[in-house]
Amino acid sequence: MTPSKRPFRHQREPRIDIARVGEAGVILALAAPGFSVPDLNAAASAAERGGYKLKVASGARALVSGRTETGEEMNFVVDAGLDEVTADEGAGLVLPGGRRAVDALNDSNDALRLVQDMFASGRPIFAAGEALTMLAEVSGKEFGEADAALALNGEVFAASGETAREDVAKAFADSLQAQTFAAA
Numbered sequence: 001m002t003p004s005k006r007p008f009r010h011q012r013e014p015r016i017d018i019a020r021v022g023e024a025g026v027i028l029a030l031a032a033p034g035f036s037v038p039d040l041n042a043a044a045s046a047a048e049r050g051g052y053k054l055k056v057a058s059g060a061r062a063l064v065s066g067r068t069e070t071g072e073e074m075n076f077v078v079d080a081g082l083d084e085v086t087a088d089e090g091a092g093l094v095l096p097g098g099r100r101a102v103d104a105l106n107d108s109n110d111a112l113r114l115v116q117d118m119f120a121s122g123r124p125i126f127a128a129g130e131a132l133t134m135l136a137e138v139s140g141k142e143f144g145e146a147d148a149a150l151a152l153n154g155e156v157f158a159a160s161g162e163t164a165r166e167d168v169a170k171a172f173a174d175s176l177q178a179q180t181f182a183a184a
Contacts, residue, residue, distance in 0.1 A: 024051030027176070028090035028118075030082070030111050031058045034100035037066040037074050039128040039148075042165045043094040046173035052092075057085040059108055067098065082110035087117035092176050097129020106134060123179065125151040126172040128165050132158075150175065 027047045029040055044054045056079050058064040063075040087093075093115065095105075105111040115138050118125055127135040128148040135149055136142060139156050143149055146158035148168035152175050159168050 024176070025053070025091040026055050026089060027052045027092045027094060028085060028087075028114070029054055029056050029094040029096065030105055030114065031056050031060075031064045031066065031076060031078075031096065032098075032101040032104035032108075032111075033060055033065055034104075035064070035066040035096045035098040036101070036129050037068045037096070039096035039098075039131070039165060040066065040076075040094060042128070042169040043096075043126040043172055046169040047092065047094075047176055050173050050177050052173075052176060054094075055079045055085070055090065057082055057114070059104065059111075066096070066101070082108055082114070085114060087114060087121055087123070090118070090123070091179065092124040092126070092172060093118040094172075095125065095127040095131035095134060097127075097131045099130050102130040102134055105131075106137075112138070119151055119154070122153040124172050124175040126168060127151070128168070 056064065056076050058078045059082050060078055062078055064078050065073045065075050068074060115134060119138050125135060132143050132146055132149055135151055135156065139151055141156045143158040145160050147160045147164035149156050149158040150168050150171050
């Protein structure tokens, strides 16, 4: 086939430049055992492409396990306890889904305080799956049948459908970049 006759191909996401990760700042992720790994990876990967580093906060010690879409368990290093992290440490917040994980976070005053402080600060919050209930409680907004949402400057933007998680993750990363430019 000649180049003009080739079928349309998906444009590839830019690769993550490991040397730049952390250069733009830190995003926080709240993770409890059983969290949704795809939710965390979608938001973290999009933010890392923009130079942000992920800092995992959890009530678990040393490692916290999450579940992939196929039910496999994956372990992540815990960078800080829920009682050790503050909203001022992150440019944004990731709330991955997972029923068991979200129930555990809802039972933690430290986790709820962090989400409330991040929402009040106007910084971006990515929430997916069952974590939408936590964001709804903090924001006072209803999302209907949403699959993922972005909270930013006191507003919540929800999405549903097959690509909702990836679409909201991209919007999350874009909002991190916009806030960086606005602060400069």
